[in-house]
Amino acid sequence: MPTQEVIQSNNTKDLSEVMIEIDNINKWYGDFHVLKDINLTVGRGEIVVVAGPSGSGKSTLIRCINRLEEYQEGLIKVKGIEVNADVKNLREIRSNVAMVFQHFNLFPHLSIIENLTLAPMWVYGKPKKEAVETAMHYLERVNIAEQAEKFPNQLSGGQQQRVAIARALCKSPDIMLFDEPTSALDPEMIGEVLDVMIGLAKEGKTMVCVTHEMGFARKVADRVIFMDEGQVVEENDPETFFNKPKSDRLKLFLEQILAH
Amino acid sequence: MAVYELKPTKQPPLSERGAIAWIRHNLLSSPFNILFTILSLWILYIIIPPMVKWFVLDANFVGNSKAECTGDGACWIFIREKFKIFIYGFYPESEQWRANLTMGLGALTVALAVIDRVPRSIKIASILMLPVVAIILLSGGYFGLAYIETNQWGGLLLTLVIAAVGIVLSFPIGILFALGRQSKLPIIKTLSVFYIELIRGVPLITVLFMASVVLPLFFPEGMDFDKLIRALIGITLFQAAYVAENIRGGLQAIPRGQYEASEAMGLTYWKRMRLVILPQAIKVAIPNLVGSFISLFKDTSLVMIIGLFDLLSMVTLTTNDRDWLGLSTEGFVFVAIIYWIFNYLMSRYSKNLEKKLDTNNKD
Numbered sequence: 001m002p003t004q005e006v007i008q009s010n011n012t013k014d015l016s017e018v019m020i021e022i023d024n025i026n027k028w029y030g031d032f033h034v035l036k037d038i039n040l041t042v043g044r045g046e047i048v049v050v051a052g053p054s055g056s057g058k059s060t061l062i063r064c065i066n067r068l069e070e071y072q073e074g075l076i077k078v079k080g081i082e083v084n085a086d087v088k089n090l091r092e093i094r095s096n097v098a099m100v101f102q103h104f105n106l107f108p109h110l111s112i113i114e115n116l117t118l119a120p121m122w123v124y125g126k127p128k129k130e131a132v133e134t135a136m137h138y139l140e141r142v143n144i145a146e147q148a149e150k151f152p153n154q155l156s157g158g159q160q161q162r163v164a165i166a167r168a169l170c171k172s173p174d175i176m177l178f179d180e181p182t183s184a185l186d187p188e189m190i191g192e193v194l195d196v197m198i199g200l201a202k203e204g205k206t207m208v209c210v211t212h213e214m215g216f217a218r219k220v221a222d223r224v225i226f227m228d229e230g231q232v233v234e235e236n237d238p239e240t241f242f243n244k245p246k247s248d249r250l251k252l253f254l255e256q257i258l259a260h
Numbered sequence: 261m262a263v264y265e266l267k268p269t270k271q272p273p274l275s276e277r278g279a280i281a282w283i284r285h286n287l288l289s290s291p292f293n294i295l296f297t298i299l300s301l302w303i304l305y306i307i308i309p310p311m312v313k314w315f316v317l318d319a320n321f322v323g324n325s326k327a328e329c330t331g332d333g334a335c336w337i338f339i340r341e342k343f344k345i346f347i348y349g350f351y352p353e354s355e356q357w358r359a360n361l362t363m364g365l366g367a368l369t370v371a372l373a374v375i376d377r378v379p380r381s382i383k384i385a386s387i388l389m390l391p392v393v394a395i396i397l398l399s400g401g402y403f404g405l406a407y408i409e410t411n412q413w414g415g416l417l418l419t420l421v422i423a424a425v426g427i428v429l430s431f432p433i434g435i436l437f438a439l440g441r442q443s444k445l446p447i448i449k450t451l452s453v454f455y456i457e458l459i460r461g462v463p464l465i466t467v468l469f470m471a472s473v474v475l476p477l478f479f480p481e482g483m484d485f486d487k488l489i490r491a492l493i494g495i496t497l498f499q500a501a502y503v504a505e506n507i508r509g510g511l512q513a514i515p516r517g518q519y520e521a522s523e524a525m526g527l528t529y530w531k532r533m534r535l536v537i538l539p540q541a542i543k544v545a546i547p548n549l550v551g552s553f554i555s556l557f558k559d560t561s562l563v564m565i566i567g568l569f570d571l572l573s574m575v576t577l578t579t580n581d582r583d584w585l586g587l588s589t590e591g592f593v594f595v596a597i598i599y600w601i602f603n604y605l606m607s608r609y610s611k612n613l614e615k616k617l618d619t620n621n622k623d
């Protein structure tokens with residue numbers, strides 16, 4: 001199957017190859033300084049987890065990477081391509097970067113299979129047959145192939161999020177962004193989504209995940225980043241991050257999320 | 261330890277069942293309710309018998325001249341004799357099959373549009389084709405069809421043509437204005453807002469006058485610009501503003517996540533709108549859209565004032581006939597019934613849709 005090869009080619013973990021380069025960006029909403037001098041480099045196959053209190057700018061940061069948000073200062077490059085208003089760049093970036101949202105954002109008027117084939121057919125001009133094949137392949141990967149003809153509102157939250165991940169994978173992105181993919185889910189469904197994400201991580205997909213699932217971070221993250229009030233406050237390997245936090249703010253944050 | 265048998269299901273007591281229970285609950289549940297029931301019955305008693313008398317018992321059905329309308333009730337002979345004029349206006353009798361065919365195609369299009377199972381592409385194609393086919397078929401001049409000037413079109417036929425063309429053409433224009441109103445580009449946004457608010461701020465009569473008096477000023481002198489086309493332009497531009505507002509309501513109901521997910525996928529603006537946003541927004545907007553189409557259907561009667569002979573104007577026309585003077589009540593009642601049937605069907609359709617949308621949203 002052709003899709004199999006595509007996955008294989010993404011599979012090499014090579015941190016020296018820069019996939020995302022965030023160089024000193026600043027962003028304001030009106031007068032509100034939401035991102036302050038952020039620097040971050042993500043290598044091929046690297047798994048970066050972003051944590052921090054509500055309102056600290058985590059979503060804003062990862063949404064700048066695929067230009068769902070604009071930034072006013074600094075520079076972001078994805079695979080060497082500048083993230084700016086240039087339409088050609090934007091097209092390149094959006095086809096390299098896929099995003100999974102907190103609230104799944106499946107298209108309710110389309111069946112599961114139509115949700116998955118939309119981008120391949122209408123962005124990449126793939127014939128329907130090929131798009132459906134690819135889609136079924138990824139639905140099988142997230143263990144949900146038997147639901148292909150259903151509509152999103154007929155699925156549980158965990159199933160919907162797995163579909164959303166499969167949909168993101170359909171364009172064979174090099175980079176996956178996750179914005180709190182499990183925080184809208186009932187507790188018993190978090191595991192099934194995390195399992196899929198762990199599988200992707202082990203395959204060597206480059207991932208930036210905003211999440212408070214510390215088990216996930218410990219298991220697969222190469223680095224964990226702590227943000228507060230628009231800044232990166234602390235950045236470390238998971239071991240040090242959780243066991244030897246340096247800043248008081250991180251200590252406080254860890255206490256709070258581990259308390260329950 | 262105790263074990264219980266499964267109990268059989270019983271019917272509710274007699275007092276809670278059937279017609280008697282219904283009457284008790286709905287008509288006699290409180291003193292005020294009882295009073296209201298009596299009052300309503302009395303009003304019905306005053307209204308219904310004379311109506312039945314006028315419509316049926318004392319009405320005149322046989323014969324073919326006014327002289328034979330001897331009873332006190334309605335003179336339905338008049339309607340039967342003038343029926344074709346009410347329906348076709350002055351459309352030549354030998355060519356009326358073309359009008360029938362057109363109306364049949366219209367009915368077919370509506371049927372395709374309201375049946376769920378028909379693919380969306382077929383629905384859209386047939387709806388967009390309808391005005392073109394209707395105009396060609398009715399005016400002729402091609403394919404060996406005799407040319408029939410638009411000032412011979414009239415009656416229900418003309419009303420339906422105006423309403424259908426207005427509804428179909430205003431739809432895409434309205435969508436563009438709705439999207440324009442949401443645009444990030446200030447010029448497009450301002451223009452759209454200006455247009456929508458301007459049109460919604462004036463009565464249709466004004467727009468029709470403008471279309472029939474002002475529009476020709478923009479065309480080269482001596483070019484006789486068809487009166488019907490002027491009316492259609494006016495009605496379409498008018499209706500587009502209302503469609504735009506209805507669609508905008510639908511757009512606002514779409515969660516931001518839908519825009520973001522489709523954008524993150526890499527779809528271009530127009531594809532995002534066409535494939536993701538508009539199908540959902542229009543679905544939400546349909547009940548309101550149908551409401552504004554009902555208004556439009558009734559408002560088409562205003563074309564009378566720029567000299568077109570629609571269904572309503574046929575009342576004046578037929579009762580001016582020396583042989584049938586003074587029968588305008590029958591005329592108005594007949595025309596009202598026709599308007600009512602069309603509008604009732606539209607309104608029922610929209611009610612059904614609303615119910616369906618409601619249940620869809622619940623599960």
Ligand SMILES: Nc1ncnc2c1ncn2[C@@H]1O[C@H](COP(=O)(O)OP(=O)(O)OP(=O)(O)O)[C@@H](O)[C@H]1O
Nearest residue numbers: 029032034052053054055056057058059060061180
């Ligand atoms: N469109 C906007 N306009 C103005 N302010 C905004 C906008 N979007 C976000 N903000 C503000 O920017 C700050 C950062 O928001 P962001 O969504 O990035 O936080 P977050 O770290 O993802 O928080 P959460 O954990 O609640 O998702 C918040 O104070 C938020 O109120």
Ligand SMILES: [Mg+2]
Nearest residue numbers: 058059060179
């Ligand atoms: Mg967030």
